[in-house]
Every structure is written in structure tokens, then in C-alpha cells.
Amino acid sequence: MFEHAGGLSHYASLTLESLTQYYPHNHYIIYTSHFKNNGMSVNKLLVQPSVHRKSYHCKSLLDRIWPSRMVFRSCKRHGVQVFHGMFGALPKGIHRSAMASVITLGTQLHHHYPEHYSYFRRHRIDSKLRAHLKHADAIVAMSEFSKKEICELYGVPHDKVRVIMPVCENYYTVNASEQLLEAQREANNLPKKFILAVGNFDSRHNLEKVVEALPLLAQEDINLVVVGHKNDYFTHLIHLAENLGVKDRIVRIKEINPIAMPTVFRLASVVCVPSRYECASLSILRCFETGVPVVAATGSCMEEFGGDAALYFHPDSAQELAQVLQRALGPDRQALLDAAQKQKQKFTSQRMAQELETLYREVRAKKFEKK
16 A cells, blocks of 8 residues: 555655566555555556556445455455555455465654654554554564564564565666756755755754754864754754854755755765664665765664664764764765675665565465465
């Protein structure tokens, strides 16, 4: 089902792109409740002859209340053998059918940031997740960190969870000409030297720590570039920068076309991923493809993605961040870029597709044995 926007939706698209490239003989069905754009573009997937989009129509009030009933009926009608719930959910009744089921689970924000959820919403999310995890034949986690979290939070057996790490988007691998880079620099008013801090404008993504590190750097000519629309958190960042005397070194880019983001990465002197909590990090993989050194916060999955090709800092320490930024900008820069060429070989589309295909065959075979 492709019904959601955000990180998991992006992961779902990358998953299907990898599968269709290396296993085009399979048939892949995307289920949506309607045919208009529903938060993500699936047009590039639909050009593949092995990909089919199906719409499930809610015919009654009961179907509207529980649309997963219609998804299950559609799956049976279309002869689905393995259902992959990319958003941590399964159609109602699937565990009693002959269909094998896999779900991918992302960040557990309601556990880590309960203040953003009401008690009843947290309870509802938790109850649904426990039911889906119990009924799924296999669970996909995007990192060992995420697998450990799933097992500890929900009591899931370790052998039921398979770690299949995501891949970088293909358009980040395309080289950009000097003319294109300079056009992007001019269009977004980007400085000659800058730190690109990736993450949304919220407390989880911890951008204030990058602002705090800025005045600690020896290079006073390096700026900080952030991307996003203004909100209360951004106002907080600007007030913090003003108090630290670095307000004039902060540059904000409004949300831009994702296809244009690789040029912003390539223009950066270093990329910082300061988030306190992630279950995967495409940003680190994007740095590997665009040839820019990266520093990242400890405490979640970053070391799994970056390996020896990134430098790390405690998310509460601006001093540590300033130190690793200095190293990435100077003496360790080339070593990081060299290590990135080796590290990125662990994140190929072929590897992802092979691991998913193997998992699908395993759960299908086990389901067949139970019949």
C-alpha cells in the first residue's frame, strides 16, 4: 500500500525500484484508495511492465471505517502471494489466509517523543502495532538499532526481524557540471563555504547544536545552511544565533525540488546530520554519492550507515561537534572521502533487492508448509 507521505513512503519507492530492476519477472501491485497523486509520485514506477497500480473502492460504511477489509479482498482477488506492508500495517484477516505477510517498521516516535501525542493516540498506535507485529510472518527493520528497538519495545523474537538497509536515490549518483552547480549557488544565495545541516525544523533533529558549534570553529568564513519553511523552531534557531553573534552566518533555503538537492550537497563543504533519533539515514548515503564529508550524532543508527567514512559527536555536545567539523573540513577530509567509496558498496540496489527477494521466498515457503 502506498498511502502515506514521508520517510517510509520514500523507502517504499526505493524498495520497489530496486526489485523491479533486478527481479522484473515478478509482478508487483501498488494498492491505493484512489488514482490521484496521494502524497508521493508513483509514475516513475508505473512505467515498469511488472508494476501495476490497483485501486480498492470502499462500497459500504463498514468498508470506509475499516478500509483494510477492502485491501484484503483485493489481494485475494488478484492472487497476491506475499503482502508487504511498507508502513507497519497489514490488511485485516490476512494472517488467517494463505498469503504470506511482511511489514516494514520505521521510527517509534510515540515512544521517544510522547509529549507530541495524546495518551489515547499513543495507546491506539501501540495496540495496532503489537497486533500487526504478532500477525506478520516477518518484520523488516532498516538498521540493527531499529531491530533492537522493535524487539525490546514489543517483545518480538529476534529471528522474526530482518535488517534490510535502504539505498540512496539514483539521482544523487549523477554528476553535476560546474555551470549547474554555480547556477544552484546563485539561485539559493549559497555562500562559498558552508555546513549543510540536514533535518526538519524540530527538536528531534537537533539543529540548535550546529548553531552552537558555529562560533567555536576557527574558520569564521564558513556559514550554516538549513532547508525548510519557517516555524517556531526556526525562530528559536535565529534567536540563538543572534545571541551567539552568528546570525549573519545562517542561510535558509526554502523547500526545493528533491531533484535539485544533490547539487546543494555537492556545493557543501561538509554535511552535518545532528538528529538525536533515526532508524535509518539516507542523508549519510547521499553524502557518499555526492563526494562531501559527513559528521553525525551518536545514539541511534548513524554509525551503522557511516562506518569509518563519517565522524561522530555526542548530540548534546557543541564542543565535540565543532571538533569533528574542524577535522572534516581539514586534516581528515580526504580520508573520509576515500573511506566513503568503500562504505557505499554496502548500500547497493542489487543487495537490497536480493535480500528482499530472499525474504519473500522464505516467508512464502513457510506459509505453504503450514497449509
